[in-house]
Amino acid sequence: RSKRRGRAQITVYSTEIAQEMKRATQIEQALRNAIITDAVDVHFQPIVRIRDGVVVGFEALARWRDADLGFVSPAVFVPLAEERGFIDALSDTLLRKAAEAALSWPRELFLSFNLSSAQLMDPGTSRNILSTLSRVGLDPRRLELEITETAVMTSADTAQRIISELRASGVRISLDDFGTGQSSLGRLRDFTFDKVKIDRAFISRITSDRASEHIVRAIIAMCQGLDLSVVAEGIEEQADVDMLRALGCGMGQGYHYGRPVDGAATLRYLQDHYHDFMALERI
Numbered sequence: 001r002s003k004r005r006g007r008a009q010i011t012v013y014s015t016e017i018a019q020e021m022k023r024a025t026q027i028e029q030a031l032r033n034a035i036i037t038d039a040v041d042v043h044f045q046p047i048v049r050i051r052d053g054v055v056v057g058f059e060a061l062a063r064w065r066d067a068d069l070g071f072v073s074p075a076v077f078v079p080l081a082e083e084r085g086f087i088d089a090l091s092d093t094l095l096r097k098a099a100e101a102a103l104s105w106p107r108e109l110f111l112s113f114n115l116s117s118a119q120l121m122d123p124g125t126s127r128n129i130l131s132t133l134s135r136v137g138l139d140p141r142r143l144e145l146e147i148t149e150t151a152v153m154t155s156a157d158t159a160q161r162i163i164s165e166l167r168a169s170g171v172r173i174s175l176d177d178f179g180t181g182q183s184s185l186g187r188l189r190d191f192t193f194d195k196v197k198i199d200r201a202f203i204s205r206i207t208s209d210r211a212s213e214h215i216v217r218a219i220i221a222m223c224q225g226l227d228l229s230v231v232a233e234g235i236e237e238q239a240d241v242d243m244l245r246a247l248g249c250g251m252g253q254g255y256h257y258g259r260p261v262d263g264a265a266t267l268r269y270l271q272d273h274y275h276d277f278m279a280l281e282r283i
């Protein structure tokens with residue numbers, strides 16, 4: 001009897017798996033098509049200096065809305081493009097669009113762009129990125145690439161080579177979602193990067209949970225000692241800002257400062273903050 005039930009369950013699971021695979025293939029085809037027709041978009045979220053709230057750069061975040069599938073999250077379609085082998089095509093399109101948008105921002109502002117882990121295993125990545133920048137005409141010194149600890153660790157030698165090549169051209173590297181990956185602090189010492197982004201899992205609890213507060217305090221102190229910049233991700237409330245300012249955190253990002261918005265809204269945001277940048281230019 002239990003055997004029969006087991007078999008029934010297997011049937012249910014395999015139907016579910018088949019449906020999931022069908023949906024993945026549907027997304028894959030629509031996404032490949034969206035890349036060709038230039039229908040994948042990029043939005044921008046401000047990154048600010050915590051001391052005074054002045055914008056210092058923007059993170060590019062991929063956005064895609066399909067007529068049939070509706071809005072699909074990058075947390076779904078980026079890993080899918082990696083698995084199915086077309087992350088390069090997707091990333092090239094996104095970087096080109098993001099870099100073109102950054103050309104019309106004040107030149108003091110940096111563009112932060114997410115690299116996927118598969119790209120850090122591909123030795124051609126640095127050349128691809130630099131050639132996209134030169135085609136668009138964006139100074140590599142205005143670009144920051146966000147990578148995760150786990151991505152760096154899985155293909156350490158290749159990743160290290162890609163990072164060195166990019167840094168030699170003036171691109172900066174930031175470690176995204178810091179504190180949630182699978183690295184040891186010792187391994188992190190072997191890699192050269194410029195900035196650490198503290199994962200929002202810590203920031204969201206910073207005012208309610210003493211452990212999170214202590215972890216964030218320790219990360220900030222470590223970064224100061226290693227001469228790395230720090231960004232706190234996922235700042236949603238003024239109380240988070242107050243706490244982070246007291247802890248000496250340099251930069252912040254989150255809904256409190258601004259949600260990711262499209263290129264046109266980003267330009268309007270910049271216009272509203274025009275006086276901030278005039279101040280920034282004088283620094």
Ligand code: C2E
Nearest residue numbers: 061062074075078094114115116234235236253254255260
């Ligand atoms: P991420 O790089 O860590 O990006 C931050 C995510 O947190 C974004 O989600 C952003 O919209 C969200 N976020 C920002 N501020 C807040 C806040 O205050 N509260 C909350 N709850 N969330 C906040 P999004 O846009 O859905 O992106 C999810 C992930 O997808 C990104 O995480 C990144 O890993 C990946 N991704 C997005 N765009 C790209 C891309 O162009 N290339 C690659 N390779 N990955 C991308």
Ligand code: MG
Nearest residue numbers: 059114146176
């Ligand atoms: Mg990121």
Ligand code: MG
Nearest residue numbers: 176177197233
């Ligand atoms: Mg992040």
Ligand code: MG
Nearest residue numbers: 176177199200
């Ligand atoms: Mg994340």
